[in-house]
Amino acid sequence: MKNLIDKLHQENFLSAEEFHRLLANRSQEDEEYARNLANQVRQQVHGNKIYVRGLIEFTNYCKNDCFYCGIRRSNREAQRYRLTEEDIMTCCAEGYELGFRTFVLQGGEDPFFTDEKIVHLIQEIKKKYPDCALTLSIGEKSEESYRAFREAGADRYLLRHETADPRHYRRLHPYEMSCEHRKNCLRTLKKLGFQTGAGFMVGSPLQTIDDLVEDFLFLKDLDPEMVGIGPFIPHKDTPFAEERRGGLEDTLFYLALLRLMLPYVLLPATTALGTIHPKGREMGVLSGANVVMPNLSPVSVRKKYMLYDGKICTGDESAQCRSCLSGRMQQIGCEIVTDRGDYKKK
Ligand code: 5AD
Ligand code: FES
Numbered sequence: 356m357k358n359l360i361d362k363l364h365q366e367n368f369l370s371a372e373e374f375h376r377l378l379a380n381r382s383q384e385d386e387e388y389a390r391n392l393a394n395q396v397r398q399q400v401h402g403n404k405i406y407v408r409g410l411i412e413f414t415n416y417c418k419n420d421c422f423y424c425g426i427r428r429s430n431r432e433a434q435r436y437r438l439t440e441e442d443i444m445t446c447c448a449e450g451y452e453l454g455f456r457t458f459v460l461q462g463g464e465d466p467f468f469t470d471e472k473i474v475h476l477i478q479e480i481k482k483k484y485p486d487c488a489l490t491l492s493i494g495e496k497s498e499e500s501y502r503a504f505r506e507a508g509a510d511r512y513l514l515r516h517e518t519a520d521p522r523h524y525r526r527l528h529p530y531e532m533s534c535e536h537r538k539n540c541l542r543t544l545k546k547l548g549f550q551t552g553a554g555f556m557v558g559s560p561l562q563t564i565d566d567l568v569e570d571f572l573f574l575k576d577l578d579p580e581m582v583g584i585g586p587f588i589p590h591k592d593t594p595f596a597e598e599r600r601g602g603l604e605d606t607l608f609y610l611a612l613l614r615l616m617l618p619y620v621l622l623p624a625t626t627a628l629g630t631i632h633p634k635g636r637e638m639g640v641l642s643g644a645n646v647v648m649p650n651l652s653p654v655s656v657r658k659k660y661m662l663y664d665g666k667i668c669t670g671d672e673s674a675q676c677r678s679c680l681s682g683r684m685q686q687i688g689c690e691i692v693t694d695r696g697d698y699k700k701k
Contacts (some may be wrong), residue, residue, distance in 0.1 A: 356377050357388055361392075364615045368616065369616075371568050371572060374567075375572050377485065379514060379565055380658070387610075390608070390611045390643070393642055397614055404645070405647055406696030407640060407646070407648070408623075409453075409677075410459045411438070411458060412652040413468075414463055414465040415462070415660050416462075416466075418465070419529075420463050423589075423593060423595045424662055424663075425590035425593060426463050427593060434659050436659050437465065437468075438652075444479065444483070445661065449486070453675075454693040455487070456486060457695055458490065459490040459491075459492055459658060460488055460490070460492065461513070462492070462690070467469035470496075470503055474507040477508050486601075488695040489511070490511035492510050492552075495532075495536060495537060501543055510549070514544065514553065515554040515583055516534075516570075517555055518555055518559065518562065518569075518570065520566040521560060523566045526539075545579070547648060550621075550698050553573075553574060553582060556587040557601040557606045558600065558605060562587075567609070571613075571651065575617075575635070577672050585625035586601030586628060587601040588663035590662065590664050607638055610644055611642045614642075614644075618694075620698075622643060623647060624636035624640050627666075630663070630665055637683055647680050647684070649668070649680050650669075650677075657669040657670075
C-alpha cells in the first residue's frame with residue numbers, strides 16, 4: 356500500500372477505488388509509513404509550530420438529539436448551563452493573558468442565544484481583542500444568520516459534517532436532521548468567506564470503509580481550511596452507550612491521510628484523542644496534526660460539557676490546560692505559538 360500513500364503525498368488525491376483499497380488493506384507498517392510521511396509534511400509546511408485555540412464551551416443546551424452526543428436534548432441527566440456574556444468575556448481576558456489569539460465559542464444549538472445575542476458577543480470580543488481570531492462552533496444556521504455573524508467579525512466556523520454518507524448520517528441522527536443540509540451549511544460558510552472546518556468521528560457506530568471513503572472525497576471536494584476528527588467515545592446516557600469506541604490507530608492513520616491530502620490544513624489533535632490515550636494528542640501531532648485546543652471554560656462548568664464519557668481536562672487540576680499542553684508539545688520537539696494561526700496556502 357506504500358505506493359498509494361506515496362501517490363496521495365505527491366498528488367494530494369486518490370480515487371474512491373484507491374482510497375477503498377488503502378483503507379481496507381493497510382498493514383501496521385503502512386500506517387507507520389503514512390504517519391511518518393505526514394509528520395514530515397507537517398514540518399515542511401508549519402515547521403515545529405503548533406497553533407493553540409482557546410475553547411470556550413458557553414452553553415450545553417441543545418435542540419438536537421444526535422444519538423452519540425451526551426448533551427442531546429433527550430438526555431435528562433445532563434445538568435444544563437449557559438455562560439453569561441460577562442463569563443465569556445472573563446474567559447477571553449484570561450485566555451488573552453495566557454497568549455491565546457484565537458477564541459472558539461462552542462455550544463449546543465441553543466435557541467436562547469439568538470442571532471442578535473451572538474452578533475453582540477462577536478462585536479464585543481472583536482472590539483476588545485482586535486488582534487484575535489474568533490471561531491464559532493454553534494451548529495446549523497440559515498445563510499442570513501451566517502452572514503450576520505461574518506459581518507459582525509467572526510473569522511472562522513467549525514461544523515463537523517460527522518459522516519458524508521447520507522445513509523450512515525441517518526443512523527447517527529434523528530429524522531429532523533439531514534446530511535445534505537449540513538453539507539450545504541458548510542458550502543455556505545465557505546462562500547461567505549469563513550475559514551471553515553469540517554470533520555467526522557472515527558469509528559462511530561455502523562461506520563463502514565465506504566463511509567470513510569466518502570468522508571475523504573467530500574473533504575477533498577470541499578477543501579476546508581480546518582478538519583476536526585477524533586474517535587467516537589460512547590456516553591452512558593445516550594442510545595450508543597453500549598457501542599465500541601473508535602480506535603487510536605485508526606484515528607492516527609486518518610489524521611496522517613488528511614495531512615497528505617490537504618497539506619496546508621489546520622488539523623487539531625483533539626481532546627477525544629487525548630481521552631482514549633494519555634499521549635493521544637502528542638501522537639496526533641506526530642501523525643500530522645498541527646493544532647491543539649485547550650479548554651478555557653470555567654472549571655465549574657467543564658464536567659457539564661460531557662459529549663462523551665471520560666473527557667479529559669474537566670477536573671480542578673486541569674485549570675491550566677495551556678501550560679500542560681506547552682509542556683507536552685515541548686517534549687515532542689514542538690512549540691506552541693502565540694499567533695492567530697490563520698490558514699495559509701503558500
Ligand atoms: N464521541 C466523540 N466525539 C463526539 N462528538 C459528539 N459526541 C461525541 C462522542 N460521543 C463530537 C462531534 C461534534 C463535536 C463537537 O464533538 O463530532 O461535532
Ligand atoms: Fe487540559 Fe492537559 S490539556 S489538563
